[in-house]
Amino acid sequence: MQAIVKVFEDNHIDPPWSYLAVFAIDAVMVLVIAFCVREIRRARRAAVEADVVIKPKAPLFEGARFVAGTVEFAQGEFEAVRVTISQEGSEESDKNNNKSHTWTETERETLARPFYLRHDTGVRVRVEPPDDVLLVDTLDQKEWLHSSKRKLRAELLPGERVVVEGRLHRAPDPEEVGETAGYRQAATTGWRMKPSPQKGMHVSTESLSRRHELRARAFFWTCVWVGLLGLAMLIPLGTYRARLLLGENVVATYLGKRTFERTSKGKTTMHHGVDIRYESPPGTVRFSRGIEVDEDDYLELPAGPGEIWLRRVPGFSTATALGQGSSVWVPPWVAAAVLAGIAVYRAYRTHTYRRWYEGRLVEKDKGPLPPQTNERFLADDPVALEGRRARALRRERAAKHVEPIPLE
Template sequence: MARGVGEITGAAALGSVGGTALALLIPALVFWALSRRLRRQAALEKASLDPTTAPPASGPAALAGTVEVSDGGAAPVEVVIAEERDGTDWREVSRTVTARPFVLRLAGGVAVRVEPGADPLLLDALGPAQGSREARRQRFARLSADEPVFVRGLLRVSGDPRGGDPYRGAEAFVLSAPPRRRLVLSTEALSGALERRADDLFARCAILLVLLGIGVLLYLDVYLAAVAWLVADAPPPSLQSTSTSGSSSSRARRSSAPSPRRGASGPGTSAAGCGVDVSPNMSRGTCPLVQAERGSMPRQNVSTTRSR
């Protein structure tokens, strides 16, 4: 199979190798940034358990503290799940979430006002089932007052003094749901899950960077030529590509092969219109078809002349 060689030069060659490098570099940077942010949130959660840690700064945060309410101890977050029996299993048919703001008291005494929104995500063990019928039951998950909790959301500094830190006057920390996402509340630490996810993102970043390094080494001459072309007015970089053309070459070989002339015969070939082999010592007239053709025409002419 024949192979044709093509050459890409100038901006086309630079765009080919440069575009491939950017396609690997940009996702790697995104994975690295996400991994760094998750690690920072995990570190902030661990730091919030230390009484000597300074108050947190604004931005994405995961904090740990104790739930405080101001109206007699009603649960600030409650999830009610209705289930129906499906054979030997139970199937969820409805879920109702009730949430209202509360105060998260950190270990260092800092008060953070938590605004869970209408649909927070509560990660907690479900309580015992309750129900009047065997085919239907209800299960509850509650975030109660004085209960330790880990909250993940978006932290900002507000002038609202209702949840403010008494040591900072009117300034207050407010923890709410990030844009287009849900506030996460968990009765178990979130730092472990955050660190595992950060490790996974960092591994993806490392794989992409390794592939990028291999590509740079393979096309190092093209990169160097491109730099010289852009800076020192050197000849443009070139990139060679190969393509197969087996079908066209086969057609060319077939069209260039000589074809036997019609009617030509030689040793071991058959005469035109006759399947009998003609040897070098046999004349063309010895073919039975040729003899019949030659013998029939004179007899037909003679019979026609006599009838006239």
């Protein structure tokens, strides 16, 4: 008795490898979504915890990690903390002459001077930032050096509300002195904020929760995109899943094998195929001619008629394929794998994204480099600088209940 022929179509991954191949990309998508959900939950939990840390009118205490207040300049100082980033611009064009440009950071300079925080309880806290202080602020100042060179700056200004992370302790304050019998004595004890031995110092004009909120939002949209990619991935593998979930192994009639030629773009190639007859649904005879198989399988096939295994999907003839079990066609599997790869890349980029104060600043945008403007930093603009100094003195005097000087 002649054995039932078992052969799979050309460019198909045979079971059980087909199950493993599809399961792998399904698992990748599930893991990426799970990773995004975990990061969303972590970020939201961190945002809630960050909001709890700062209580505006909570009393100061030795060893406190966070202090919030309003910036005031120290005596004789007109700077607190500022970060200046130098950038060089470049233009690129694609094959369709569509332009894009990139600003790349070439240098970063940080200036840190002692300043004060006016706590909500009225107490002044002297902040002594290190040279490597991390400033979390907006790069809202710009100065052009050349059409392809510019500088950006973030700077603490008097009156800004900030949160400082470091270590608070009691120490003499050089701006707070005591007097006895008309003679000036040594500086009195006040509050000083210095860098933490483990984490240094962070100065933020944003709430501590904002960074976590932005991260949660970014991962939420990444999760949405990954979900859409997962749905799109179902399309190319639709016939495989139909064979897997709805198909049944049946014995069809093997009519014989043959070769045939196909011409594409002026090139003729030889193909190998088989002809079969089967019923789908039962009672309805169907013929499939020239079902392609690879050359090795073709050579092993018998020349005469016989029986052959078929994975039949009732009512879905497109999903019906040769063989026992569910094989998967390579091209749609590759397409699905590419979608899974895009999902992984999107999650990776979201996870590794850093704002300007966390890493090297590189900005990309469409179109040519923007035209050069006459913008200048506040410190380089005499009128703006004098106005800022006068406002700073006014705020300091007002905080000490002293009549402010008039603005000129």
